[in-house]
Amino acid sequence: MTESAITFENVSFAYQDSSRNLFEGLNLNVAEGELCLVIGPTGSGKSTLLQLANGLAPHFTGGRLAGRVTVAGRDTKSHPPRLLADLVGTVNQTPGLGFVTSNVDDELSYVMEQLGVSPALMRTRVEEVVDLLGLNDLRERPLHELSDGEKQRVAIGSVLTSHPRILILDEPTSALDPAAAEEVLAAIVRLVHDIGITVLMAEHKLERVIQFADSIVLIEKHGGVTHGPPREILSVSPIAPPVVRLAQLASWSPLPLSVRQARSKAADLRTKLDDVHEPSPSREPEIALKAANVSVKYGNKLALASTSFELRRGEITALMGRNGSGKTSLLWALQGSGPRSSGEVEIFNIETGEDNKRSKRNAGVDPKQLDSVKAAKLVALVPQNPADLLYLETVEAECAAAVRGLGENSARTLEFLKTLSGGIDPLMHPRDLSEGQRLALALAIQISGEPAVLLLDEPTRGLDYQAKASLSRTLARLASTGISVLLSSHDVEFVARTASRVLVLSNGELIADGSARQVLTSSAMLAPQVARILAPMNLMSVDEVRNQLVEK
Numbered sequence: 001m002t003e004s005a006i007t008f009e010n011v012s013f014a015y016q017d018s019s020r021n022l023f024e025g026l027n028l029n030v031a032e033g034e035l036c037l038v039i040g041p042t043g044s045g046k047s048t049l050l051q052l053a054n055g056l057a058p059h060f061t062g063g064r065l066a067g068r069v070t071v072a073g074r075d076t077k078s079h080p081p082r083l084l085a086d087l088v089g090t091v092n093q094t095p096g097l098g099f100v101t102s103n104v105d106d107e108l109s110y111v112m113e114q115l116g117v118s119p120a121l122m123r124t125r126v127e128e129v130v131d132l133l134g135l136n137d138l139r140e141r142p143l144h145e146l147s148d149g150e151k152q153r154v155a156i157g158s159v160l161t162s163h164p165r166i167l168i169l170d171e172p173t174s175a176l177d178p179a180a181a182e183e184v185l186a187a188i189v190r191l192v193h194d195i196g197i198t199v200l201m202a203e204h205k206l207e208r209v210i211q212f213a214d215s216i217v218l219i220e221k222h223g224g225v226t227h228g229p230p231r232e233i234l235s236v237s238p239i240a241p242p243v244v245r246l247a248q249l250a251s252w253s254p255l256p257l258s259v260r261q262a263r264s265k266a267a268d269l270r271t272k273l274d275d276v277h278e279p280s281p282s283r284e285p286e287i288a289l290k291a292a293n294v295s296v297k298y299g300n301k302l303a304l305a306s307t308s309f310e311l312r313r314g315e316i317t318a319l320m321g322r323n324g325s326g327k328t329s330l331l332w333a334l335q336g337s338g339p340r341s342s343g344e345v346e347i348f349n350i351e352t353g354e355d356n357k358r359s360k361r362n363a364g365v366d367p368k369q370l371d372s373v374k375a376a377k378l379v380a381l382v383p384q385n386p387a388d389l390l391y392l393e394t395v396e397a398e399c400a401a402a403v404r405g406l407g408e409n410s411a412r413t414l415e416f417l418k419t420l421s422g423g424i425d426p427l428m429h430p431r432d433l434s435e436g437q438r439l440a441l442a443l444a445i446q447i448s449g450e451p452a453v454l455l456l457d458e459p460t461r462g463l464d465y466q467a468k469a470s471l472s473r474t475l476a477r478l479a480s481t482g483i484s485v486l487l488s489s490h491d492v493e494f495v496a497r498t499a500s501r502v503l504v505l506s507n508g509e510l511i512a513d514g515s516a517r518q519v520l521t522s523s524a525m526l527a528p529q530v531a532r533i534l535a536p537m538n539l540m541s542v543d544e545v546r547n548q549l550v551e552k
Contacts, residue, residue, distance in 0.1 A: 005166055005198035006030040006053050011067035013052060022048055026067070026225055028217065030200055035192045035212055037230075038202040039239055040219035042464045043434035046202040047093070047170055049219065053200055054090045054168050055081040072165055086115060089164035093171045093462065094385065095155030096148070104139050104146075104154055111162040122161070129157040132187050145298065148175035148384055148458070149323025149490070153184060160191070167191070169201040173208055174461045175384075177322045177490045178525050181208050188212075204464050207241035207493060207529050210234065211258035231255045239465055242493060242529040245542045249549075262533045273548050275538050278515055285312035287348055288484035289334065289379075289453050290364060294343035296329040296508075303329040305508040306343065311453060311484045316475055318495040318516065319488040320526060321505035327488040328384070330505070331455045334486070335381040336367030347378045349452045376449040384457045386442035387430065395433075395441060396426035402445040417444040419474075435462030439471070447478065454478060456487040460494050472498040496520055496528040496540040516540075 008028040014021045022045045030036045038046045051057035055076040058065045069076045072087050081088075089111075092098060101107045108129060112122045130136050133153050138146060146154065152175045159167065167188070173181040189212050191197040203209050210216075216233040218226045226233060234244050235255055243262050247255050250269050256262040289311040296304035304326040311317060319327050332338020334345055346364025367375040383389070392398050399413040414426060417440060424437055433441065439459060447454060460468050468491070475485050475498055489495050495502065495516060502519040504512035504526075512519050521531045521538045531540050539545055 003032045004029040005032040005034070005072060006200060007068075007070045008052070009068040009070075011052065011065070011069060013048065013057065013066070014064045016062045016064070021223070023052075023223055023225065028225065028227055030198060030215075032198050033192060033196040034214040035189070035199045035201065036215050036217060036227075037206075037209060037213035038200065038217045038219065039204075039206060039233075039237065040464075041221050041239065042204075042436050042462065042467050044219045044221050045223065046219055049217070050090070050168050050170050050200060050202055052076070053166075054088050055079060055084050056090075085111070086162070087164060088166045088168060089159030089162060090168045091152075091155045091159055091170065091172060093174065096143070096146075096151045098155065099143050099151075101143070103142055104135060107143060107154055107158045108135075108161050111158060115162055117162075125161045125163070129160050132160070132190075133157050134183055145301075147324045147328065149177060149180055152176055153180065156184060156187075164197065166198045166200070169199065169203075171203060171462065172201060173203065173205055175323070175458065175490070177320075178208075178492060180323050181205075181490075185209060185212060204462065205241075205491065205493075206239070207243065210241060210244075211261075230257055242542055243533065246530055246533060246545060249542060249546055259529060259532045262529075266533050269545075270534055270537060273534065273537060273539060273545065276517065276544060278517060285315065287311070288313040289348070289486075290344075290346045291334060292344045292346075294330070294333055294345060295341045296326070296333050296339055297341040298339070303508055304333065304505075307505075307508075307510050308343075309503060309510060309513060311486055313452070313484050314479050314482050315501060316479050316485040316487070316499045317501040317503060318499035319486060319503050319505065320490070320492075320495065323490075325505040326508040327505055328457055329508075331381060331457050331486070331488055334367075334453070335379050335455055336370070336375050337372075340368065347452055349378060373449075376446075376451065378451055379453040379455065380446035380449065380451040381455040382439070382442050382446050382457065382459060384461065386438045389442045389445060390430040390438065393429060394427050395424055395430060398430060398441060398445060399426075399448075403448045413444050413448045416447070417441060436464075436467040436470070439463070440474075443474070447483070451483065453484045453486065456485070458489060459487055460489060460491045468494050469497070492520065492526050492528050493541075496531075502526075 008026050011023055011026040012021045013023050038049055040046050048057055051061055052069050057063055059080040071084055099107055101110055108126045109122050135153060135157055138150055176184060188199060192199055210230055213230050215227060216230050218233050218237050231254060234240050243256060247262060252265045287310050292308050293306045294304060295306050321327055333340040345366050347367060348364050365378060367379050390398055392401060403413055417424060479485055499516045502516045503510060517538055517540060520526050528540050530542060
């Protein structure tokens with residue numbers, strides 16, 4: 001019988017200010033040397049389950065814990081995280097917040113220094129992890145200059161150098177581009193198979209990870225927990241990646257968990273389907289933003305090189321590319337408050353008359369030349385971490401502060417927030433909101449000035465499939481009012497569902513600009529799961545397949 005690495009025995013847990021238990025009588029065993037995937041809706045308790053396993057809950061989070069959690073035989077009640085550090089390595093959702101040094105090599109060495117590892121062994125382990133995660137090009141760079149995805153890889157590396165027996169990962173691929181995610185997951189799988197490390201991982205992008213899981217823990221919204229083999233859990237789970245949803249639509253058995261397994265069953269389905277032909281535009285679209293030869297430098301590093309393109313009114317455009325390719329730098333340069341070494345940005349607004357019909361197109365304006373209030377009426381940006389915009393005590397106060405300088409009514413912002421989120425108590429503290437609710441609040445705040453252009457940087461981090469679908473519908477509604485949306489994203493499934501156009505950056509240069517279907521289906525790395533399974537057809541989603549089967 002396989003020894004358990006992590007054991008929950010009749011565990012119940014509630015946060016300090018909550019009258020409801022998040023978990024009730026939970027019994028769970030994660031076997032040694034297993035990759036256990038934790039899935040569930042946003043806000044269901046995945047991060048809390050991980051924190052119970054590494055002792056952060058309740059030692060740092062507070063709360064009421066009943067029952068017993070043991071990690072490699074150590075009871076977390078009597079062993080706080082510092083007494084588990086030699087056994088357990090943890091990487092949180094926002095790894096940059098946990099950095100304690102200023103450069104990559106020092107960060108990789110820090111935990112080993114605390115554990116008393118000899119300098120010679122430290123050097124060997126650092127080199128091993130650098131090779132394992134492809135960190136060599138980052139070694140001499142300050143941590144604050146790294147992209148979020150690069151920080152993610154460094155954070156994972158800093159944990160691996162201590163040679164933990166148990167690795168706990170909260171959304172490890174959320175900030176990674178598809179290629180980097182594959183590299184990190186391949187490294188994690190090697191650790192499981194070749195070294196016998198136990199991995200407990202929470203992840204929303206199931207299309208990336210389910211084929212590697214030995215078991216799945218499903219946490220439902222009401223707190224119920226089910227643990228079992230991946231096929232068994234996914235066959236009944238309300239949350240599943242496109243490969244599973246397509247298999248269920250086509251009645252494939254056994255349930256495929258990878259593109260390779262699904263392609264072996266897809267021949268008959270392909271014969272029933274047709275390629276999708278995109279209609280030609282009925283009229284010349286209006287330009288909302290024009291960027292000409294925009295460059296961004298940080299010291300001697302060129303982050304963005306002479307980039308030119310136009311955004312069209314009422315269109316949703318996705319900005320894609322590897323971590324560090326310049327996506328975030330471009331968004332902040334367009335917004336006006338970020339650095340811009342050279343080039344021009346013009347944003348064109350549309351004035352409306354008393355009858356609420358379009359009257360005339362204003363001359364292009366560079367937001368960098370305007371004060372923050374006037375710029376907010378032209379362009380708005382929601383950053384990678386929406387909480388960066390939130391600093392007041394209640395949702396209501398945030399909405400009021402957002403519109404005070406714009407001469408707008410906060411009631412309208414609250415009403416729009418209700419439309420986005422389905423309803424949030426205006427007296428709640430922003431820190432108590434789920435990831436999806438915080439995003440909705442930040443989005444409501446940023447569009448309160450009715451900008452011509454909306455910029456979003458990785459808006460799907462921390463969101464489950466249902467929340468992503470809701471965000472996609474919200475952005476479509478905003479685009480229908482004439483707002484031009486540009487979103488940076490590594491989430492190819494979300495881009496395939498949401499965007500009609502894709503721009504691709506590589507090393508600061510714009511290398512592709514075309515329709516989402518054209519760019520995504522022609523790329524081995526950016527293609528969504530359905531496109532890979534049904535290639536050479538250009539279908540991109542389960543909904544497109546379902547619609548064709550219904551019509552036939």
